[in-house]
Every structure is written in structure tokens, then in C-alpha cells.
Amino acid sequence: MTAPSDAPGTAGDASEVEPAQGSGDTASRSLRQIAWQRFRRDKVAMVGGVVVLLLIAVAIFAPLLVKLFGYPPNEFNQAPIDPLTGGVLKDPDDPMSGIDPWGGMSWNHLLGLEPVNGRDLFSRVVYGAQISLLVAFGATVLCVAIGTVLGILAGYFGGWVDTVISRAMDIFLAFPLLLFAIALAGVIPDGAFGLTGNGLRIALLIFIIGFFNWPYIGRIVRGQTLTFKEREFVEAARSLGASNRHILFREILPNLITPILVYSTLLIPTNILFEAALSFLGVGINPPTPTWGGMISNSLQYYTTSPHFVIIPGMAIFITVLAFNLLGDGLRDAFDPRSSD
Template sequence: MTAPPDVSSAGAPAEPEAMLEGVRNTAGRSLGQIAWQRFKRDKVAMGGGIVVLVLILIALLAPVLTALFGAPPTQYHQDLIDPLTGGALRDPADPASGLDPWGGISAEHLLGLEPVNGRDLFSRIVYGAQISLLVAFGATLLCVVIGSVLGIVAGYFGGWVDTLISRAMDIFLAFPLLLFAMALAGVIPDGSFGLEGNSLRVAVLIFIIGFFNWPYIGRIVRGQTLSLREREFVDAARSLGAGSGHILFRELLPNLVAPILVYSTLLIPTNIIFEASLSFLGVGINPPTPSWGGMLASALNTYTTSPHFVVIPGLAIFITVLAFNLLGDGLRDALDPRSQ
């Protein structure tokens, strides 16, 4: 009779428990972890995200940065400005020395001086970031809330509800938004709704931009909801007796976070440009409060003698918009399960 094989030898097959030890020690990754791994591999998007974080920190720390590296944004330094040309002097003690080709850049004024009145450009750029990001984030939040709620309701219920909301979207999209915003912002008094001055201006801009832009995200959410409402998990929730509110906000809405987040990051730079356009046209933030669009408008009269006054706020808008666009593109690729 043949002896049984020696399973204790080195070449013997391992026990099932030992073979599965590696599987037991391998933790499954969540969808968020998978998306983060994809996002980290996109170096361009990571760079855009870092720039966005830096811009947010600059806006939050504007008073500290101004105290350390500049002067108050509304403080005049006309003793450093040539009274004839409005440009920064090469040597303020000797007006005959001519204009400074660098626009007054020095250790006290890191980005130079604003023409004519000599206000510090660094502090005005930093405080301008506060205005731009505040309006952009506020308008985007309002737009996302309205668009997401109405879009998910239209997509889920369908019928006359979908028809009513969809036609409302078409009406809002037909508005010439820039002209309407100019007209509405131009007739708002200096004090209303318990606010006054630029606080009222910021609130009006947030309302105009957010309230009249919600159909864009509403259409995206509606289209995604039309697909999701036919999925098995929605049928399972109905079979368990879940109401419409539970299905809308506990089943469908979590599955719409990815497209909402991606579109929000792409909507923020659009709102930044819109706010800058209104300030450029004189119906946005009132001077002397700094605004990137208002600074560009002021630079039109002095760009020949002080070209830095056009370049610096223009670069601020360009870098901010580019960073948010790169971040949005990276999030879209990371959150798309069909991407490689």
C-alpha cells in the first residue's frame, strides 16, 4: 500500500488559510479613495488645486498679508507719484529723475503703486481676491442649491412637473444676463434690505449671478436623474415603502455629488469673470473698495505710462480662472468611473 504524501515538506501546498492571508490583509478601497488616487496621478490638476488653495488662503489672510508686506488698500501715496503723468517716480526726493520703469516696485510696495493716487497694488490685489472669491463662491452655492433641487425634482417626477421646470429653464436661459445684471445693479439704491454700500453690492451680485445661472446645472442634474431613477436601488427603495423625499435626497442625491462637484468647480471661474466684467463696466463693486475688474477699468487711462497696472490685475484673473478650470478638469476625470 502506498504511503500518503508528506504534506509537511517544503514543497507541499499551503493551507487554505495561509493562501488567503494576503486577501484578508488587503483592505478594499472606497470610491473616494479611488478618485483621490486618480486625481493624484494628474499633476496638472494637482497644480491647479494647489494654486486654488493658495488663493483661498491669500483671500482669508488679506489683513495679515497687507500688514506684513504692504499698505492699506485705500491709503494714498501721492508723494511717490509724478503730478504731471500720474506714474510712479524713480526717486520721490527728486521729481526730475523721471518715471520708474518698474512702476514703483520696492520692498515697501511689492507689486508697485497704482497710477495717479499711489495706492499699494499688492494690498489691492489681495483684497480684490476676497471680493472675487466671495462673489464667485456665494453665487455658485446659490446656483448649485437651486439647480440641484429643481433638476432632481424635474428628472424624478417627470410629467407636468418636468415640463414646468424645463420651460422655466428655457426662459431663464433666454435672458441676456449681462444686460439684465447691468440694469438691475444700476438701479439698486445705496441702502436696502438692511445692507448698504458694497455689502449690498456683493449681495446683489451673488443673487443675480446665482439665481439666473441655475438652469445650466439644473439641466445636468435633470439628465442624470432621468437615468438614475430607473436603477435597481431606486426600485428597491420604493419596494421598502420609501417616500419621494427619501428617494430624492437619500438615494438619488448622493449619486449626483460627483457631477455637481465637477460642474461647480467649472462654474466658479465663470462667475469670477462675470463679477470682474460688471466691475469693469462700473456696475459692480464701488470704489475705492478694490476689485480686479475695477482696477482694469482704471488702468485704461494710464496703461501707456504704467503698463504694470494692466498686467498685474489681468494676471490675477487669468491665473485664478486657469487654476479653477484645471482643477475642474482633473476632478471630472477622477470622478468618472469610465476614465482610465
């Protein structure tokens, strides 16, 4: 039985046609397109995204940037250094010119020089970005991989699987990660697992940060999986005879991409701060390889005479962490289904 042509909501009612046409534009867009439009309207998040892309470009092209605008990061330059105080002289040719509070910033040294040894700060900050982002991204990938797999298994199968994984999460969350990292970094020899020097240190930091932080994202994935496994599309796949593997990785996992992506952007700045803290405590990357945390640790005794030595690496960490946090907040709002379009 068909509805009469003049019934409300049909083509015969002109007053109902306009809202249907207007809503059709929104309905025709995919969730990705809607999220992108929301994200573009968030100017703060866009700025954070641009800064993140610039930081990644700086880390990738660090050798080229240093070749064009700086000096080798471990090259000593004693000429402009005051032999008594270790500060950077205002005039390298006049030992009595006094200490330059700006650290000798010039066209040759864009961010000035380090006290005592005269190494170029611009080069060391740029190369420090490589270490910080490499450790942060590597640890985040490891953390997301472990947390996603264990979280989806716990949420989908439940029972004893959920109990074992959930109790493991509780144990890892109660683990004193910083103390363990300090102890482990102190006892690892210079060579192990086929790696030596800073290559071993970087791998060790990625393992410690990523392996012991997976419960945070594991809990998020577990909670989302508990919701998705009761949805109609999962029931439909199960009724058609789909295997558990198919349901997990072809039905549920694609719907977890959004929360995983958002949480990853918020996890990266945490990993950057953790790497900086370990380098600050002297158990991170071995010197003279530059790291932002190590630079801050070496600068504390010169903060009265050379404040730029403290401020510049500190601002590098601040800007990086802030940019990733702004990007993560923007992505979270953009993918939130409760957000207004």
C-alpha cells in the same frame, strides 16, 4: 450542487487565482479612494488645487498679509507720483528721474503703486481677492442649490413638473443676463433689504449671478436623475415602501454629489469673470473698495506709461480662473468611471 474542485475559476485552478487576487485589491477600494489616486497622478490638477487653496488663504488672511507686507489699500501716497503725467517716478526725490515702467516695485511696495494716487497695488490685489472669491463662491452655492433642487424634481417626477421646470430653464437660458445685471445694479438704491453700500452690492451680485445661472447645473442634475431613477437601488427602495422624499434625498442625491462638485469647480471661474466684467463696466462694487475688474477699468488710460497697473490685476484674474479650471478638469477625470485606474 457544488462545482468540482478542479473546475476553471475555483481554488483548484492556480492559473485563475492570481487575476482574482489582483482584482481584489482594486475591488476593495472605495470609489473615493480610486478617484483620489487618479487625482494625485494628475500633476497639473494638483498644481491647480494648490493654487486654489493659496488663493483662498490669501483672501481669508488679507488683513494680516497687508499688515506684514503692504499698506492700507486706500491709503494715498503722492510723494513718488509725477504731477504732470501721474506715473510713478523712478526716484521719488528727483522729479526729473522719469517714469518707472515697473511702477515703483520695491521691498516696501511688492507690486508697485497705482498711478495718480499712489495706492499700494499688493494690498489692493489681496483685498480684491476677497471680493472676487466671496461673490464667486456665494453665487455658486446659490446656483447649485436652486439647480439641484429643481433639476432632481424635474427628473424624478416628470410629467407636468418636468415640463414647467424645463421651460423655465429655457427662459432663463435665453435671458440677457449681462444687460439685466447692468440695469438692475443701476437702479438699486444705496440701501435696501436692510443692507447698505458694498454689502448690498455684494448681495446683489450673488443673487444675479446665482439665480439666473441655475439652469446650467439644473440640466445636468435632471439628466443624471433620469438615469438614476431607473436603477436597481431606487427600485429596491421603492419596493420596500420608501417615500419619494427618502428616494430623492437619501438614494439619488448622494449619487449626484460627484457631478455637482465637478461642475461647481468649473462654475466658480465663470462667476469670477462675470463679477470682474461688472466691476470693469462700473456697476459692480463701489469704489474705493478694490476689485480686480475695477482696477483694470481704472488702468486702461495708463497702459502706455504704467503697464504694470494693467498686467498685475489681469494676471490675478488669469491665474485664478486657470487654477479653478485645472482643478475642475482634474476632478472630472478622477471621478469618471470610464477612466483607466
